Amino acid sequence: MNKIIQKLRDHRLVYLSAAVGLLLILFPKEFTGIAPYVISAVLIVRVILTVFIKRGNDKFAKRLVLGPATPGDCFVSLVLCGMMIAYGAGSIGPLGSIWAILSLLEAGRELDEMVHEHRYPPIRLIIMLIMTVLAILLLFDPEEHFAFHVRILGIEIILSACQWLGLFKRFGIKEHTEGGE
Helix, strand or coil: CHHHHHCCCCHHHHHHHHHHHHHHHHCHHHHHHHHHHHHHHHHHHHHHHHHHHHCCCHHHHHHCCCCCCCHHHHHHHHHHHHHHHHHHHHHHHHHHHHHHHHHHHHHHHHHHHHHHHCCCCHHHHHHHHHHHHHHHHHHHCHHHHHHHHHHHHHHHHHHHHHHHCCCCHHHCCCCCCCCCC
């Protein structure tokens, strides 16, 4: 999530992200109930935008934070959307498992970066270990831990927005630079 927010170019989107983060912290169970539909809507919008981009609207493509999806990504997105819409709240278990696996992959990328840089900052190691433990909890009991992870996501979004806004300068944490990291 941090990498997505760091790529934002408009401060209004950063403030909107922080507001969404706050809502996730305050209302995690309510979001859990609508998560399949919200995630489906986001994926469908991304697929539609990708189709428009593939039809030659490069100016619009440059403004997208995530960039266009590949045809394979669009296929997977549409299959997941169909599953989430068809099963509604019953898809929280599979969604939680997917989220857990993506979190484990992110922890693995963090480790790859540290090994590549030959630097192992204690805070990054601690965060990576926390991510791993939380992902394991979510993987083995996704329905029970989903709302808790929604809260953590809200905190992560708010911290990423604060970093983008440069509120951590005095702590030596890198702030947003034009065009992202």
